[in-house]
Amino acid sequence: IALPTLPSSRQYTDWWDRIVLQLWDDEQWLQNFRMRKATFMELCRELAPALHHKDTQMRSAITVEKRVAIALWKLATPDCYRSVANQFGVGRSTVGVALSQVCRAINCLLLRRTVTLGNVRKIIEGFQDLGFPNCGGALDGTHIPILAPDHLAREYINQKGYFSMVLQALVDHRGRFTDINAGWSGKVHDARIFRNSGLFRRLQSGTFFPDEKLTVQGVEMPVVILGDPAYPLMPWLMKPFTGKLDPAKEHFNYRLSRCRMVVECAFGRLKARWRSLYGRLDLHEDNIPVVISACCVLHNICENRGERFMNSWTREAERLEHAFQQPDTRGIRGAQLRAVRIREALKTHFFDGD
Numbered sequence: 001i002a003l004p005t006l007p008s009s010r011q012y013t014d015w016w017d018r019i020v021l022q023l024w025d026d027e028q029w030l031q032n033f034r035m036r037k038a039t040f041m042e043l044c045r046e047l048a049p050a051l052h053h054k055d056t057q058m059r060s061a062i063t064v065e066k067r068v069a070i071a072l073w074k075l076a077t078p079d080c081y082r083s084v085a086n087q088f089g090v091g092r093s094t095v096g097v098a099l100s101q102v103c104r105a106i107n108c109l110l111l112r113r114t115v116t117l118g119n120v121r122k123i124i125e126g127f128q129d130l131g132f133p134n135c136g137g138a139l140d141g142t143h144i145p146i147l148a149p150d151h152l153a154r155e156y157i158n159q160k161g162y163f164s165m166v167l168q169a170l171v172d173h174r175g176r177f178t179d180i181n182a183g184w185s186g187k188v189h190d191a192r193i194f195r196n197s198g199l200f201r202r203l204q205s206g207t208f209f210p211d212e213k214l215t216v217q218g219v220e221m222p223v224v225i226l227g228d229p230a231y232p233l234m235p236w237l238m239k240p241f242t243g244k245l246d247p248a249k250e251h252f253n254y255r256l257s258r259c260r261m262v263v264e265c266a267f268g269r270l271k272a273r274w275r276s277l278y279g280r281l282d283l284h285e286d287n288i289p290v291v292i293s294a295c296c297v298l299h300n301i302c303e304n305r306g307e308r309f310m311n312s313w314t315r316e317a318e319r320l321e322h323a324f325q326q327p328d329t330r331g332i333r334g335a336q337l338r339a340v341r342i343r344e345a346l347k348t349h350f351f352d353g354d
Contacts, residue, residue: 127173228260
């Protein structure tokens with residue numbers, strides 16, 4: 001009995017060179033690479049300085065475009081390394097190398113100018129339209145499932161019982177990341193991650209936002225960010241009231257929660273676009289933050305370029321999210337008197353003004 005013959009690597013090369021590059025339309029590019037061909041080619045041009053390899057006597061170098069395509073395919077799909085390798089006609093190890101090289105190039109060349117604050121005035125106006133004055137961002141953390149690390153594995157088990165790393169991010173009114181911190185183990189509380197971040201230090205020293213004060217009910221209020229109960233109440237960080245709530249406190253919480261939805265939506269879109277973030281990537285724990293950060297950069301690029309987001313991606317992400325539910329928020333108590341006064345003034349302002 002004649003066994004079926006597998007396609008040769010040459011046929012796979014033809015699939016990439018002659019079919020994907022030449023025949024696929026924007027719909028096919030979007031579905032498989034999460035971006036249109038024009039955006040993909042622009043990304044390749046920007047990454048080329050870090051990814052360009054010369055041919056050797058032994059073999060031809062894989063093109064920049066093909067390496068970026070391999071990495072994006074791996075990030076966008078739940079496919080295993082062997083499946084991606086077969087798809088592109090390369091070795092399994094080549095997929096891992098391409099993923100690492102491309103993610104590191106993205107972080108080296110694009111992270112600082114893509115994940116950035118941008119126009120603070122527009123952000124403040126955007127949150128004002130959503131219902132919160134003098135706000136420069138919404139803060140939250142999300143757990144990225146990982147395989148059991150080789151070292152200190154117990155430190156990575158979160159409250160829900162699976163291994164994870166935490167991505168903590170600040171987003172603007174449109175759900176674009178303006179600051180990210182990836183790589184803390186899933187066991188660590190959000191407040192500890194935040195207090196050890198560069199973002200906390202810059203907010204505390206007053207160097208992250210311009211010095212724009214707003215007077216509310218006679219109380220001076222700096223530009224603030226919004227957090228959930230896991231974060232400390234600070235003059236520049238507003239969080240919900242907890243415990244017994246009167247109508248004014250409930251109304252304050254409603255306004256804050258409505259504005260904080262942008263960060264929850266941003267995490268949802270990030271993971272739906274780059275489904276490998278649910279896939280417990282088979283990488284050393286040192287490399288996983290590199291991949292998470294690169295996905296955040298790619299998210300911003302797609303959002304900035306107006307790349308269409310497909311509803312089918314959300315449905316698949318929701319199924320995966322159910323398998324890896326987010327740990328419950330553990331609130332912390334205690335606050336500076338100035339922070340309490342600002343929150344009380346906002347509460348009164350919201351309740352009396354509506």
